[in-house]
Amino acid sequence: MKQKDSHLSNRQKQALQTRQRLLDAGLAVFLENGFQKATISQIIKKAKTGYGTAYVYFQNKDELFIELMEDVMNRFYEVAELSFEPKSKSEAYEMIEHQVRLFLKLAIQEREIMKVVKEAIGLSVAVNDKWLEIREKFIKRITVDVRYSQQNGLAKPTLNAAVIARAWYYANEMFMWEIVEKDITSIEDIVSNLTKMYTGGLYL
Amino acid sequence: MKQKDSHLSNRQKQALQTRQRLLDAGLAVFLENGFQKATISQIIKKAKTGYGTAYVYFQNKDELFIELMEDVMNRFYEVAELSFEPKSKSEAYEMIEHQVRLFLKLAIQEREIMKVVKEAIGLSVAVNDKWLEIREKFIKRITVDVRYSQQNGLAKPTLNAAVIARAWYYANEMFMWEIVEKDITSIEDIVSNLTKMYTGGLYL
Amino acid sequence: MKQKDSHLSNRQKQALQTRQRLLDAGLAVFLENGFQKATISQIIKKAKTGYGTAYVYFQNKDELFIELMEDVMNRFYEVAELSFEPKSKSEAYEMIEHQVRLFLKLAIQEREIMKVVKEAIGLSVAVNDKWLEIREKFIKRITVDVRYSQQNGLAKPTLNAAVIARAWYYANEMFMWEIVEKDITSIEDIVSNLTKMYTGGLYL
Amino acid sequence: MKQKDSHLSNRQKQALQTRQRLLDAGLAVFLENGFQKATISQIIKKAKTGYGTAYVYFQNKDELFIELMEDVMNRFYEVAELSFEPKSKSEAYEMIEHQVRLFLKLAIQEREIMKVVKEAIGLSVAVNDKWLEIREKFIKRITVDVRYSQQNGLAKPTLNAAVIARAWYYANEMFMWEIVEKDITSIEDIVSNLTKMYTGGLYL
């Protein structure tokens, strides 16, 4: 954003570079070997640092991966954060369909790293916890959107926004995993059915 | 059920008993330690058999667990198999709500073993594959139900039954995991919101 | 040789057949998997008998293999037993060259089983001992031949027949293994050089 | 020998010591238990290092043993490398007899470790391969010697030096194993007969 780094000492700049080298190397190694088979050994070799150096910047393998994972998930979160202030049911439909499409397209784009994320979730408690945290962030954001529609008389006011948001997110997340794991590339059928059922069920 | 076994030789009966002892011991050990920490060693000790004996009946820890998992999942599947031939939208609503409630109640009942299942899915490829297989069985069954409603003029005929069934199942499965993992006991809010959104979105 | 079996009871005939079935199955399994990887399990499955049955006829896996090995080695031993009563050095040369050629040709013919024999020698004490026994039988036979030549004034009388026979056998055995393991097919160079050196060194 | 190591950091020197401790411990353990029964566990206990440490320096038990084996075999190889430039047949005879004697004496000296080598050759593919490599090195060296004698008009020029060298080496190796395994101590009979036959057969 602003001119960061500019006020840093050379030493600090170097440190930042080392850190970034580890991150880059980590990404490459995780993509190539998956989470479990990736070793710190491979990562530091690729980053040309010593064993200890990796532990200066990251508590452990999981933390390094989580950093990488957050980068990717931020891209997903940008989609969730898209402004959502529809004036009508049909506008809501358009916006939601658009959002779902972007979300699933992103899954296709980030397929490889997401496969590793899926694996890591099952293997590392820390990664799993991080994932849960990310998920709640998504659900919270969706809950806000649902409430907006209810407050503006577009959506059924008796439904529990939090539960609906969760259900909706769950369906999206699961299709996302399916796309990632089964190498699915055509998503339009999913996009439209998902959106229709959701808006049909939620909106007036 | 019937008198099976009756035609088995004593030897075979004994073998069957040994196998069952291992299964029982396995369940106890998995419940107590979780999937990862459970060891074959603990299981055979509890079953009072030799190491090799376990490997006569099960290829490895994963296979033994999968057998156990299938037993539990069959109880879930019974719910999915409940006859579903509604005459009206409201009858459909009743039936679906009933099914969801049974499904989630079962999750509460089987909470402990399901926690282990969740853990095992992330840890064992074999268990994960089995889970995917079970999931597809559920989705296939739901797809049939959706089609029935469409063919009887109850549900929107333009929706893709397979995709809708999948989305619906996904939402249910995810709430099931949430209930299992967060020790949730009050499910009525989930049941009613889930059902309302689903029937509102799918049915005419 | 004579009409064996004819006087055997049916039961004894059956037993003999079972034994033979095990031997045949053993050969097939050893050839396919090598000594170490071959399992009793595979053998009895192929022979269509029970576990225990194999142990009625053979003390253990090694014994079954040794029986097979003896069959093959008898074919080699026939070469060693070829009558050897040369009248002159040149006749001796011819006979020895002929013998070496037959011996090494046999190695080519029996290559596959001999590979397994080599493996088994290193792995099983019993097989190794049997091999040593077979070797001594060969050397004893050769010693007789060397003595014959010495007694008939054809070979240097001061050489120690036993040591010479052993050295000669060793060279032959080693070339045999080389042919077996390196899939060598052209042996004439070996045959002639071996024979020339041997007769040159031993004969007058 | 010279002051190598001098330029190594303390860290590297320490590492070298650790490695040597493992090698020394390995030798002791292999001598005491043979190859098969020796365990990494015993070795690290004797070397007072951790499990992982052994695997830092050697891929596995086989590799550690191969290192040990190479040390011994180098002593044998020194004998094979003895300069061989005879001026006459009788000088050749003397030199060869001397070499054979040294070779077999060495076998007596190194009997215990060579017993383990023999065992290991049958048990470990890696050790077997290493042995084959060592053997070829010997044979190559002998081939050079045979050629020298042929080129200087001492040995029969029509014989194939490579085959003769191989045959000669084989006889020596086999007697070496016999001496090692049967605890033979009187070698003069072998030395003289072997040399006589060889020189008689090869030289003019």
Added chain:
DNA sequence: AATGAATGAGACTTCATTCAT
């Protein structure tokens, strides 16, 4: 003569992490 259910010893190896330098 034939069967087959049961047995159990036990050695390997990996790799994230530490901490003295």
Added chain:
DNA sequence: TATGAATGAAGTCTCATTCAT
């Protein structure tokens, strides 16, 4: 800030063989 030598826990699974039937 960077290094890298050292650590060590821990759980799998095989398969020849036995012996009661």
